[in-house]
Structures are given as structure tokens and as C-alpha cells.
Amino acid sequence: MFAAGRIAQFALLILFFVFTGLGIWLGRKGKKFEVRKLAALDALEEGVGRAAEMGRPVHFNPGWYSLDSVEAPQTVAALSVFDRLAHLCARYNVPVIVTLIRPDVIPVVDGLLRNAATAEGRPEIYKAENIRFLSPEQFAYFGGVAEIFAREKPATSVLMGGYMAYSLLVAELGYRYGAFQVAGTASWHQIPFFVAACDYSLIGEELFAAGAYLSKDATLLGGLFGQDVCKLTCVAYVVVATVLWLLGSDLFVKLLKI
Amino acid sequence: MDIWQTLGLWIAAFGTLACFSFAFKENVFFHIVESIFIGTSVGYLVVFALDSIARTGVTPISKGSYIYSIPLLLGLLIFAKYSKEYSWVSRYPVALLVGTGTGLACRAIVEVNIIRQISDTIVISVKDFWSMFNGFLMLVGVLAAIGYFVFTLRGKGRVYSGVTRVGRVVLMVSFATTFGNTVLGRFSLFIGSLQSLLSDWIGLPQRIDYLSATGAVAMLLLIGAACFKDQILDKLRGTKAS
Amino acid sequence: MSKVIRREIPLLLVSFSAILMILDYFFPVPVLSSSAKLTNEWVVVIAGFSLCLGATDLIIVNTRRIMRKTPGSGYALLIIISFLLTLLLGLSSPMTKHPAFQWIYDYFYRPPAGTLYGMLALYLVSAGWRAFKIRTFESVIMLVCAWFLIMANAPIAAVVWEGFPSIGKWIMDVPSAAGWRAFYIGAAIGTLALGLKVILGLERGALGE
Amino acid sequence: MGAREVLRTLERLDSRYLFVLVFIVTAFPLVFPLGIPVKISAPVQKSYDAIEALAPNSVVLIGDEFSAPSWTELGPSYIAVLKHLIRKNIRLVFVSFFSAEAPAAFDTMIKPRVDFAKLKYGVDFVELGFVAGGEAALASFASDIQRTLKVDRYGASLSELGLTKDLRITHFSLVVELDPGAHLSEYLRQLQAPYGLRHISITYGVTAPAYTPYLLAGQLSGMLVAIRGGAEYELLIKEPGVAVSGVDGVSTSHVLFAICLVAGSFLSLVNRLLSKEGKGK
Numbered sequence: 001m002f003a004a005g006r007i008a009q010f011a012l013l014i015l016f017f018v019f020t021g022l023g024i025w026l027g028r029k030g031k032k033f034e035v036r037k038l039a040a041l042d043a044l045e046e047g048v049g050r051a052a053e054m055g056r057p058v059h060f061n062p063g064w065y066s067l068d069s070v071e072a073p074q075t076v077a078a079l080s081v082f083d084r085l086a087h088l089c090a091r092y093n094v095p096v097i098v099t100l101i102r103p104d105v106i107p108v109v110d111g112l113l114r115n116a117a118t119a120e121g122r123p124e125i126y127k128a129e130n131i132r133f134l135s136p137e138q139f140a141y142f143g144g145v146a147e148i149f150a151r152e153k154p155a156t157s158v159l160m161g162g163y164m165a166y167s168l169l170v171a172e173l174g175y176r177y178g179a180f181q182v183a184g185t186a187s188w189h190q191i192p193f194f195v196a197a198c199d200y201s202l203i204g205e206e207l208f209a210a211g212a213y214l215s216k217d218a219t220l221l222g223g224l225f226g227q228d229v230c231k232l233t234c235v236a237y238v239v240v241a242t243v244l245w246l247l248g249s250d251l252f253v254k255l256l257k258i
Numbered sequence: 259m260d261i262w263q264t265l266g267l268w269i270a271a272f273g274t275l276a277c278f279s280f281a282f283k284e285n286v287f288f289h290i291v292e293s294i295f296i297g298t299s300v301g302y303l304v305v306f307a308l309d310s311i312a313r314t315g316v317t318p319i320s321k322g323s324y325i326y327s328i329p330l331l332l333g334l335l336i337f338a339k340y341s342k343e344y345s346w347v348s349r350y351p352v353a354l355l356v357g358t359g360t361g362l363a364c365r366a367i368v369e370v371n372i373i374r375q376i377s378d379t380i381v382i383s384v385k386d387f388w389s390m391f392n393g394f395l396m397l398v399g400v401l402a403a404i405g406y407f408v409f410t411l412r413g414k415g416r417v418y419s420g421v422t423r424v425g426r427v428v429l430m431v432s433f434a435t436t437f438g439n440t441v442l443g444r445f446s447l448f449i450g451s452l453q454s455l456l457s458d459w460i461g462l463p464q465r466i467d468y469l470s471a472t473g474a475v476a477m478l479l480l481i482g483a484a485c486f487k488d489q490i491l492d493k494l495r496g497t498k499a500s
Numbered sequence: 501m502s503k504v505i506r507r508e509i510p511l512l513l514v515s516f517s518a519i520l521m522i523l524d525y526f527f528p529v530p531v532l533s534s535s536a537k538l539t540n541e542w543v544v545v546i547a548g549f550s551l552c553l554g555a556t557d558l559i560i561v562n563t564r565r566i567m568r569k570t571p572g573s574g575y576a577l578l579i580i581i582s583f584l585l586t587l588l589l590g591l592s593s594p595m596t597k598h599p600a601f602q603w604i605y606d607y608f609y610r611p612p613a614g615t616l617y618g619m620l621a622l623y624l625v626s627a628g629w630r631a632f633k634i635r636t637f638e639s640v641i642m643l644v645c646a647w648f649l650i651m652a653n654a655p656i657a658a659v660v661w662e663g664f665p666s667i668g669k670w671i672m673d674v675p676s677a678a679g680w681r682a683f684y685i686g687a688a689i690g691t692l693a694l695g696l697k698v699i700l701g702l703e704r705g706a707l708g709e
Numbered sequence: 710m711g712a713r714e715v716l717r718t719l720e721r722l723d724s725r726y727l728f729v730l731v732f733i734v735t736a737f738p739l740v741f742p743l744g745i746p747v748k749i750s751a752p753v754q755k756s757y758d759a760i761e762a763l764a765p766n767s768v769v770l771i772g773d774e775f776s777a778p779s780w781t782e783l784g785p786s787y788i789a790v791l792k793h794l795i796r797k798n799i800r801l802v803f804v805s806f807f808s809a810e811a812p813a814a815f816d817t818m819i820k821p822r823v824d825f826a827k828l829k830y831g832v833d834f835v836e837l838g839f840v841a842g843g844e845a846a847l848a849s850f851a852s853d854i855q856r857t858l859k860v861d862r863y864g865a866s867l868s869e870l871g872l873t874k875d876l877r878i879t880h881f882s883l884v885v886e887l888d889p890g891a892h893l894s895e896y897l898r899q900l901q902a903p904y905g906l907r908h909i910s911i912t913y914g915v916t917a918p919a920y921t922p923y924l925l926a927g928q929l930s931g932m933l934v935a936i937r938g939g940a941e942y943e944l945l946i947k948e949p950g951v952a953v954s955g956v957d958g959v960s961t962s963h964v965l966f967a968i969c970l971v972a973g974s975f976l977s978l979v980n981r982l983l984s985k986e987g988k989g990k
Binding site: 521533536537540543544547548602605606609610613614616617618621622624625626628629630632633634635639643646647649650651653654655656657658659665669672673676677680681684 | 722724727728731735745746747748750751776777778779780781782810813816817841845846848849852914917918919921922925937940956959960961962963964965966967969970971972973974975977978981
């Protein structure tokens, strides 16, 4: 019934789903979890406040990947960050300019921006022209962003999601215009540049935790606990398996390949 | 070489120089080149999107598979975002995209990102001291770096903070390595752009095409003037006033 | 009722298509694989339409810029003209293979793309100049690793000292690979957890509600 | 201006001076070639050996995710590998899943530089063009080539072309993938994990460290990285080309970069120590 060689994969997938699900369930039951600080996310409010003081907009880009790609979760996580950012911007009456590489994100961003404006009691702050799809070609996109930075000089730039080579171009652009920069990606190939060029950055898995962290929703925080259990499971498995391996048994290695 | 190709080479050279100039200062020529680039790139990709809609969506309908009219309809629904009242309709096509993307992401990531990585960490080679040492270093590094990502289980005391510290160092090594290696890639591209100017256009190092070389100097002067237009204007006004 | 149509059904659609994709990978059942394949084709079509939405948006935003005569409306005009020209040439027969379409690709599209990509080399230099500081133990390690990797990649370094490539290779194969392994594992767990939240309809970013 | 001010100004040096320096140092060997020897690295040698070991008439899948901006980084390697494959009489199938522009880039940048004229279309090679849909399309391609595609890039039916008539995914002896977009894992997941195809990746410098675990685990049978990989491969097949002539620039620019890295951090250290001393007084 199973596809060959995928039993272990399926078992792990289900196991990790169950762990995360249990965490969510515990959270819903009211169990409190203390979460490690994620400075980059705490910095969002500082960034928006800075923009409000300077009377300049905030810039946001949800990364490179479209919603139907394998890296879609990164984009979804970025949009969860955007949800919070849009609320903050509406609260402080700061316009937020969203530049986009992927057109399929347009309706989602549009909806989030509209809802945030309504929820914060400022429906007039929603402007469709602040959502700017530029080009799916990353360097053409960069040209568009460069023009926006030159003209509107955002005080804060938030770059979240999966990234490609243009990450450093946009980050250095922000640096040139003195923008306060918060970034986050699980794209391993771009993380070094965000760490080097931005004020704050989320690294890898932290991006996926952003939605839960920002919403402070007990249910979602429970999910983070579930993720930790998954990680500990991996650690425990590696430790036990290595000891067995050194004793001459490859049982745990074979187990992974069934 | 026909006239179109020559013209093309000159346009390409100008585009290359205008783009490079942005590193020094933003200027009108950079924005002109980039605006054309934005337009052509979107045009280009829309052509391919239409081609792909025709091949995957319309061709089957013309052959009688009417079920393919559903994605065409869903595709059109995405335009509902322009309506204030019915913008929620665009959630239907988006839902299909998000669901498919999420499913694809989850289904295979276990094998490539977890199982492979775990089993390679376990299999420590014991054939000589050096490979064993590397194997153990790898093991410690992987475990410590996983520890860095823990969110909620906050251990107390030295052991925990030691682990996260080591994990942090390991991750930083990975980042620095990638940074260092990226230099190779980016300079390959940089060299390529220089080659297209110096070799394809001007003909170096074998010979010098004087026409192109003069063109290059003229273009550089023009773009330079655009970059420092404000300073130059100030200078001119200054001399006039005095 | 309206909440059901507006919210619940799209969320169900998300869960349904995600679960379909997952099951299709693990269970070789004809019904699953044919419906997964069909869904994939639908997604291709919808993605094509979303690009058209993007193009429409681009035209609307830029036309508005021209009408309002905001600064930079000249650029907006250039964007629209070059877009329409490329589109027309691309669609004229033979589709996507018109010589003028190729010509635009070769001389208007390729050079800026390649140049901006290469320009990253310059930005790497300035980022390297700024970002690598000797402050903490970590920063020294980072500097040393980056430095050795750069030297390992320069052919001239191997001429000076044979050891550079092997040190670079060791850093890449052992400590750096260890970090990436942990990064992959963490990212995978994050992806799975987020995937579950999307399936359960808990992640706010997914549908823009 | 005292020595301290000089040091401090240098630390906050306007990066544009650095840029000018980079331009000069990198362009110099392009105008005055230096001819620094290049050592063949193990992943490139492995790729060469893997292709060398193929039997004549084997079929190789070219995962052409090439795009215009990657020309200078991947182009030379791509051309060198194609030349080698053609020399070995290997039959080639080109297809793209992630880069819509790959076919056009192939026409303008690759085809004119490789001897395709002596090959017969449909027998020696087939271009399947761009298949939208990313990983899903790749998976469906792997499970049934003819059903997924039906026609090639030029509209000819796959069942009428000799090479693709009965082609199954398992007939491929090797996958050569042009990887500017970090799509290796998709390929491995859909082609290697289920069907065990061997894989060579022609990739960017930025992706190389993260691909090393795959190389160590044997999932990759070889890897060519950036212009340097191209230069090494050109030397292996004894046809020096663009990459070999550009690789001197790699040396000079890298040395400059290494100096900048040390100088930048050293300056910051000295300035910090000096300012601490100043505060002490």
C-alpha cells in the first residue's frame, strides 16, 4: 500500500504532526509556555514607531516564493508577520508600501491590509496603490524598489520570507537610505547577508515561529512547544543511533530507510 | 555583423554601464534602463504564462476535456480582488495555490531535510582517527546547533547556555562559509559583465575597437554627468555668480 | 451562510488540497495520483492567471502615476510602453519565437539582469568591510572561516600555499556542514508545523482574512 | 589630521572608493592576462569521470534551469559539459521546470556556442521546453513523460520522435542540472529519491557550501561551481574558453577581497582600542 521506501518518512511526518498538534491542544487547554525572545520581531514596533516619528512610510517585501511553490510556507510565515505589521502601521497611522515579486500574493496582501485598517479603526489608511507588484524578475524588481526608495525614502524596511540573490541588493539599498531593517528568512543561501547587513534578522526556523510569537495566541505558542519536542526527538534519535552505530549495529540507520 | 546586432551590442553596453553606475550614485539613466527592464521582464513572463495557460488549460478543452474549464474560471476569479464587495472570491483560487504549495512542502521535506541529514550524522566513519574526529565534531555541531533553535524549553544553568553558545558559533561558521563562497559566484558574474564590455564589445585583450572604446568613454562621461548633475550645476552657478 | 462561503469553504479547500498532495506522495493509489495530477495542472493555470493579475496591477498603478503626474511618471510611461511592446511581439506569430522578441530579450533584458547580479560582488565587498568586526570570539571565528574560504577559491592561493584549498574544503565539509544540517532540520520542523497550522486553518497569513 | 582621524576615516570609508578599486583589480587581468595555473578540484573531477564513464548512446536529462543573469556564472560550465557529452555521443533531453526563460536563453546563449549542427533533432537530442508547475510538474514528468508533455517545444508529438517515443524516466543514466535557483532538492526528491537517478549539479558559488552535505552523502555525483568550475572543466576537456580567460580575475579579486576583509576588521579593532584608551584618559 505504501510507496516503496517511504514508510519511515510517513511515520515521521505523522509523528511530528502529532507532536505539534499536541502542543496546540495543550495551548488551547490553557497551558502557558514561555518563549525565548525573538529580538527581530520585538523590533517591528520600534521600526514602525521610528517611521511615525520621521513621517515616512514602512517598506515590506514577503520574499521570492509564490504560494504554490515548495517554499510556500516561508511566504505564508512572512504574511503572518505582515498581518502584525499592517496592524501596527494602521495604529500609528504610517503608510506601508508592499513591493511584490509574486503576483499570486496580491490578493492575500490586499485582504490583510484592508482588514488591518478596518480593525484598527482607520479604513481610510488602506490604499490599493501601496501594494506594488513590480516584476517576477528579481533584478527588475530591484530596479523598481530602488526607485521607490529614492522617491519615498522608507524609514523602516521589513524583508521576510524566502529570498534569492536580490536580498543583499535590497538590504544594501536600505542601508544606503538609512532605513531601519528587520529581516528574516529560512533560505540558507541568503541568511548570511541579512545577518551582515540588517539591524535584526530571524534565522531559519525562527521565521516559521513568527506568526505564533507575534499573535501571542496561546494555541499557536503551544505549537512552538510541539516543535521543540520534535527537535528533541531528533536529538535523542541521533544520540541513541550513534551509540548503537559505534557498537556495530546499523539498525537505526536502516530504520530510517524503510 | 549586421546593423541590428551592432545596435544591440551598443544598447547592451549602455545598459551595463548604467546599471553599474547605480553602485556609485542613483541617476536618471539607471532608472530608465530599469524601467524598460521591468516592462520587458513582465511582458516576457506574461507571454510565457499565456503560453502555459493555452497549453495546459485551453488545449485540453478543445479536445473535449471540459473539466479544464474549472481552473480557467478559478483563474479569472483571482481578479475579484478589484471589487470591494467580492474581493473574498479571490480566496478560492488562492486557497488552491496555498494548499498545494503547503502539501508539496510537507510531503517531501522529511526525506531530504530530516532523514538524510540525520542518517549522515549518525554514520561516523571509524576507519582512521581523523575521519572519526571529524565525525564527532560534526555530531556535536549538529546537536548544539539544533539546541540553538529551541523556543520554549528554557533550561537553566551552564550546560544549556553552553550548548546554545556552541550552536551559535557553528551556525555563524556556516554563514561565514557561505558568505566567503558567495564571493566566488558573484565575482564570476562580475567578471562576466566586464568581459562582455571589454572583450565582446571593445575587443580586448587581442585588439582595440576604437569606435566602441570612444563610445564607452562617451557613455561613461554622460552617465557620470547624470550622477553628479547637482554638484556640476552648483559649480556652474558658482562660477557665474563670481 | 456568508461566513461559510467566505471563510470556511476556502479553508477547507486549503486543507483538502494539502492533504491530497501529502497522501499522493505516500500512497500509490490511482485515484489519488490522478486527482493530484489534475490539481497540479489547475494550479499551473491559476498561477498563469495570477501573473496576468500582476501585469494588470502594474498597468493600473503606473497609469495612475502618469495621470497624477507624480514625480517619476516618465519611468511609469517607459514601463508601460516596454511591457506592451514585449507582449505584442511575444504573442505575434510565431509565438515566443519572433526575432524581435529575441532581440529585446538579448539586449534589453539580459544585460541589466547580468550586471545587477554581478554588482552584488561590489556590495559583498562593502558588506564585508563593514560587517566583519573583531569583537567577540564568534566574530573572530567568522572572519577566519570567511577568509579561508575566499583564499581557497582563488586559484592563485593554491600556487602560494597548497594548504589553502584543503583547509577551505575542511571548513566546508565539517563545521559548516554541521551548521547547515541543523539549519535544514530546524527549517523542516518549522515547515511541517506551519503546514499543520495552515491545514488546521490557524495561520493568519495564509488566506489574507 | 592626526593618525587617529585617518584610521577612523578609513574605517568609515565611503564604499565607492572600494568599488573603484574592485573594478581596476578585476579588469586588469582581463586586459593583461596573467595565466595563473588552476588546480582541478575533486567535485569537478568526479563530474568529468561520471560523464566519461557513460556508455555511448546513453540518455542524459539536462535539467535546464538556466536563466539570463546566470550566464556568466554557469554558462561556461554548461557549454563545457555539453561539449563533453556530445563528444561522447550521448543523447540529450532538455527540459525546464523552474525557469521559464531557460529555452530562450538556450537558443541565444548556448546553442550557437556548441556544435548542435551535426546532431539530429529528435534522435540525438530533444528540447521539451518549459513545463510550468514547478515540483509538481517535475513529479508528474517523472511518472509519465509522454502523458505530462504530449508535445515538445516545437509542437511535435513526443510519440513521433525517435528519442522520446518510449522514453521512461529510468532510461536516463544521469541528470545534469543547471541550478541557479537552488532547485537541487526538488530534483533529488522527485528523480533521485524515487528512481535513483545520478545527479550532477552545475551551480552557483553561493549554493556550494550548502550542497556539500549532498556531495558527502553521495546524492551528488559531481558539482561544478561558478566560473572556476567552468575553467576547470574546460581544462579537463582540453578546450580552454571564456572561463579560463576570466579565471585570472577570480584570483586578483579574491586576493583584494581577502585583504579588505582583514583590513576592515583590523581597522575597527584598532579604532576601538584607541577610543577605549582615549576614554581611559
